[in-house]
Amino acid sequence: MNPHPTDKRELRAAMRAERKRLAGLDATAAFRAVDHVGDLPPATVVAVYRAIGTELDAAPLAAALAAAGRELCLPVVIEGDGPMIFRRWAPGEPLEPDLVGVPAPLPLAESVEPDLIVTPLLAFDARGWRLGQGGGHYDRTFAAVPGATRVGLAYAGQEVAGLEVEAHDVRLHGVLTEMGYRPFE
Structure with a gap:
């Protein structure tokens, strides 16, 4: 898609609609992205996310990384x-809403610094x-954790x-899609 809205608000609206369309067309995309997990940059601690709305579901990726x-x-x-801060988590562990309502590990979970941050977009x-989404949470976090690889x-x-x-x-260091992993120069 190559939209040409005049500002970021319009572009966000257009891309939310496009992502919703893509999600409706391809229910297996998240699982096909996992086929390329071995192409991701090396990391010991990986930050994933809990998908909201039509974000590409990171749960299959999280399971593959944990395995x-x-x-x-x-x-x-x-x-x-x-x-943002990062708390250690494993699939199946309990979550509670954070300040903005996104499911997050409980406060008793250990705070960690990831080597690799997987981000929705x-x-x-x-x-x-x-x-x-426009809240700036990931950009502020990327700036605070400059050594982490951003995908x-x-x-x-x-x-x-x-x-x-x-x-x-x-900037991101790369992107993982159902078509594979692509690093950026």
Whole structure:
């Protein structure tokens, strides 16, 4: 898709609609993305996410990573305008809503710093820029954890020709889709 909305709000709306369309067309995309888990950059601690709405479901990826012996964690919003923290987590462990209502590990879970952060997105381009929901949580977190490898998890159809970049935006190192893993230069 190559939308040309005039601002990020319009682009987000267009890409939410496109992601919803893609989700309706391909119920197996998340499982096909897992076929390429071996192509992801090496990491000991991997941050995954709990899918909201039509985000590509990270649960199959989390299961494959756990089966491969990687430690997992989930992001937790504890301040509305601060970076997220990460708490250790394994599939099946209990979750509770964080500050913004996203399922997150309980406060007693150990805080960790991931080597690899898998992030949801609305759109990405061939240069590694991503369009998120607009809250800035991931960009603030990427800036706070600069040593972590940043990988988007998305439908291949979420790629756009180019995204406008703002000073706070942080590039991805790669993207994993149902078509495979692609690193960005």
